[in-house]
Amino acid sequence: MNKVDFGSVTVEAEDYERWQKQVIYEQKDFTDQQSDAAEQRASEASKLQDELVAKVEEGPAAIEKFMITGVLKLSDLDAARSSVPALPNPLTAGEMSKLPRHAETQVAGALEAAITPARAAEPAVWALCHAVWMGSGMFGGDLPTVFLYGGKANTQEARVRNFLRRTGGLRPVRGNTSPLVDCPISTAWWRVRLARQSIAESQGELHLDQVHDMLRVGHVWENLVGMSLKQVTSVCAPRARAAILLALSNSAIPNSTPNRKEVQGVIRALGRLGHSHSLNATPLAVLVDAAAAGLESVGDAADGEDVENP
Numbered sequence: 001m002n003k004v005d006f007g008s009v010t011v012e013a014e015d016y017e018r019w020q021k022q023v024i025y026e027q028k029d030f031t032d033q034q035s036d037a038a039e040q041r042a043s044e045a046s047k048l049q050d051e052l053v054a055k056v057e058e059g060p061a062a063i064e065k066f067m068i069t070g071v072l073k074l075s076d077l078d079a080a081r082s083s084v085p086a087l088p089n090p091l092t093a094g095e096m097s098k099l100p101r102h103a104e105t106q107v108a109g110a111l112e113a114a115i116t117p118a119r120a121a122e123p124a125v126w127a128l129c130h131a132v133w134m135g136s137g138m139f140g141g142d143l144p145t146v147f148l149y150g151g152k153a154n155t156q157e158a159r160v161r162n163f164l165r166r167t168g169g170l171r172p173v174r175g176n177t178s179p180l181v182d183c184p185i186s187t188a189w190w191r192v193r194l195a196r197q198s199i200a201e202s203q204g205e206l207h208l209d210q211v212h213d214m215l216r217v218g219h220v221w222e223n224l225v226g227m228s229l230k231q232v233t234s235v236c237a238p239r240a241r242a243a244i245l246l247a248l249s250n251s252a253i254p255n256s257t258p259n260r261k262e263v264q265g266v267i268r269a270l271g272r273l274g275h276s277h278s279l280n281a282t283p284l285a286v287l288v289d290a291a292a293a294g295l296e297s298v299g300d301a302a303d304g305e306d307v308e309n310p
Contacts, residue, residue, distance in 0.1 A: 013123075013125075
């Protein structure tokens, strides 16, 4: 059992993900959608979905209690509330659809001391945080607009999946990248952290606003975290990420950003170097040269595909 201590409470991460699997219906699990087993599973998920959506629509206090005591099974509501760090400011529905850079920096700073990387990788921890933040009015009273609607939300299934992604991630479906790309507040925590790590490894060549802006470009962030977690794990090394961002920053046309093909080419080039070198120990200049060579080799090749398109 994957237990995560968080303040004065313990979150059962596997239990939470088990509940996530119960509250959604995965068509791929059934070859015949009209079979008795498929219809029973769909009916079970539908009932759980209706319950969750009803609590969201009921308001902040209802969804907070439901998530903390009903889903996460924490008996002491006050202990759960006291374990969650406060957000610096309330966030509007517009801000939650895409957090501004300043808001991302503020949020990451407020959560930095309480949330470690191990905790930040767990959707259950973020679910607890979001439940408390909802209950304290940090997202206002119109929670359906913030967490259920927008994008593909034409079915109850889609609305529930929106809620699960936006409150911490849906790892059983979306994989380990989900907390990094699907949840605005979790994404902010990770983006600012990785930006600061890269700056620390850049020997003074990178600056926070510059790096943060680069990482806020959708295809840059999605490919960097997606490829590093799924395909080219060697570039998880902070020095390698610094080299990637240096190569992309140095090549960028003024007032423009590197395209998807260029981002993927740089990452793959460092991945190839990682077959024979430790990217943690290789001098930064060598990494930047390899990344730049990967950028140059992209040439006029056809645009690459996203590793994942949230």
